[in-house]
Amino acid sequence: MEYRQISEDYSVSGQIQPEDVAAIKDAGFKSVICNRPDDEQPGQPSADTVKAAVEGAGLAFRYIPVISGQITAENVEDQAEALDELEGPVFAYCRSGARCTNLYGLIQQSKG
Secondary structure (H helix, E strand, C coil), rough: CCCCCEEECEEEEEEHHHHHHHHHHCCCCCEEECCCCCCCCCCCCCHHHHHHHHHHHHCCCEEEECCCCCCCCHHHHHHHHHHHHCCEEEEEEECHHHHHHHHHHHHHHHHC
């Protein structure tokens, strides 16, 4: 599992599997955000499946589905709120990591 560090407290990756959660925890992450809608691709694990693994490992989980290429103001607000509330560092994932990265950039822009 590869991930990209975007800031001191925020990293992103493509789709993770429940069995990746131990490595995420071992890397020091405290929270996981799923930005990928369920059923976007056949065979992808559901957010609930990943949530069960994440919470089973003692980490926090937030599901903020973003449709590819259609980030909304509400998505940005929800992500910003999650980043304010969740203990960091935060690990966010979607299909490729691009939506998670774009959301973070939009949050930073909105902070002025």
